[in-house]
Amino acid sequence: MIGIFGGTFDPVHYGHLRSALEVKGIFGLDEVRLIPCANPPHREQPAVTADMRLQMLELAIKNQPGLKIDTRELDRYQESEQAPSFMVDTLKSLRQEFPAEPLLLFIGSDAFKHLTGWHQWQRLFDYAHIVVMTRPGFETQALDDFFKARLAGAKELAQATAGKLCFQQVTQLDISATAIRDMIARKLNPGFLLPDAVIEYIKQHQLYETR
Numbered sequence: 001m002i003g004i005f006g007g008t009f010d011p012v013h014y015g016h017l018r019s020a021l022e023v024k025g026i027f028g029l030d031e032v033r034l035i036p037c038a039n040p041p042h043r044e045q046p047a048v049t050a051d052m053r054l055q056m057l058e059l060a061i062k063n064q065p066g067l068k069i070d071t072r073e074l075d076r077y078q079e080s081e082q083a084p085s086f087m088v089d090t091l092k093s094l095r096q097e098f099p100a101e102p103l104l105l106f107i108g109s110d111a112f113k114h115l116t117g118w119h120q121w122q123r124l125f126d127y128a129h130i131v132v133m134t135r136p137g138f139e140t141q142a143l144d145d146f147f148k149a150r151l152a153g154a155k156e157l158a159q160a161t162a163g164k165l166c167f168q169q170v171t172q173l174d175i176s177a178t179a180i181r182d183m184i185a186r187k188l189n190p191g192f193l194l195p196d197a198v199i200e201y202i203k204q205h206q207l208y209e210t211r
């Protein structure tokens, strides 16, 4: 089984990294692919270039063999005249590469709230399971029928290659890239929120110094 963790990673931080590592263990995944987004369709453009976000990601996961970087959204962006990075296209291309493998797309509960606004969001389930990483006490009662019909426990995901919706608690680290960018712009120290190697890179390249 392969995990997929998409994000802007502007910059990558321990909220992303800890969650990715934790779900790898919980679901017994062979690998978790971190997929940096080139041109996020649902939010502001990233503060720094795709190359720099990628380099920070490389520094961050250097000593974690189960975490991998997958550059297909960045590659596609260059090939397709800067089209938006739709997750449905990413999952479709992963499915072509891994026709018989369960694919698990991990998203935070904040991202899940907006899922029905994603391009062709129902089709995401044709290609992958979706696992929402939640806080303790997260309620699934209010889900609509489309989602309720797909609900499954963690152990059921290995039985199909796609189509299920699962909610999984992970250790909550209240860290966001927005807060880190703000902190750096205010000349505060972001230490212990993201890897030292990434902090060094940010300093070297004078990133996020203005808002």
Ligand code: ATP
Pocket (backbone or CB within 6 Å): 006, 007, 008, 009, 010, 014, 015, 016, 019, 106, 107, 108, 109, 110, 111, 133, 172, 173, 174, 175, 176, 177, 178, 179
């Ligand atoms: P920003 O503050 O710029 O919006 P972010 O910190 O939320 O960025 P993204 O790169 O946009 O990071 O998020 C990628 C994915 O990681 C999303 O699914 C998001 O829900 C999840 N995520 C972000 N921060 C955390 C965190 N602290 N713990 C768990 N998941 C997180």
